[in-house]
Amino acid sequence: MEEVIRQQYSEQEKQNIFNQEFMPHINSMYNFAYRLTLDADDAKDLLQDTYLKAYRFIDSFQQGTNAKAWLFRILKNSFINDYRKRSKEPSKVDYQEVETFYNSEDVDRQITPDLRVEALQDMIGDEISNALNSLDVDFRTVIILCDLEGFKYEEMAKILDIPIGTVRSRLHRARNLLKEKLSEYAKSMGYKTT
């Protein structure tokens, strides 16, 4: 992390930053909180904690820098520190292991998409949402940051405290896993997958 330069904002400036730079991201932030915790009550608490923290540490936010990335990073850290431990999800597999597994060529060949656009167009219910939610939280996170929120790889690397190369490979793996899930749904909907 780069060095944090502390600002000294007046009360009025704080209020302006909060209203003009932080609040506009509240829907994206809620969605991120919800997709991480998979629970509406936890998402509420996490969002509230994050915004209160953002306000408390507002002096370490530099105006003109990316407020959305700054907020997402706080939310992600709060999630890891306060929520992940008591999450209802079963204990996670070591994801280093998962990543090594999905790095192998074999797996890539196996899951070249047999999914068709037509099948996707018929997924008008919760299929995609369920597919996304079923992914391991680290894979889910990169898809949310990139495909839903449009963060660049460099911003994602800062939010997640991982190297850009890891962002790229994790994203690639995550998308393959998502497609795998979606083709299971497609099969169950009666689409032939060859």
Add this chain to the structure above:
Amino acid sequence: MSNVPDQKRMKQDCENKRECLEILQLILDGEASTEQKNHFLKEHLEECMPCYKNYHLEVAIRELLKTKCTNHAPQDLVDDIRKKIIQNLAR
């Protein structure tokens, strides 16, 4: 990408599927170089069926994610957060 290429004249198999998938994801993520974009979008996609299909699949998944996986914050929560911050400011 609006003109549909002649499918019969396209390659039915791609020898660089894995690399191509990575490049097309870079393109859609806005992280590809100009050369990658030019080569892939202007040349490769028009002649390679699997990549042409993959491209449209990736686009469709992203659209589906955007329309189906965004939940808005409940208004009472937004109001509550504002209220708490104003109280903080007043202190």
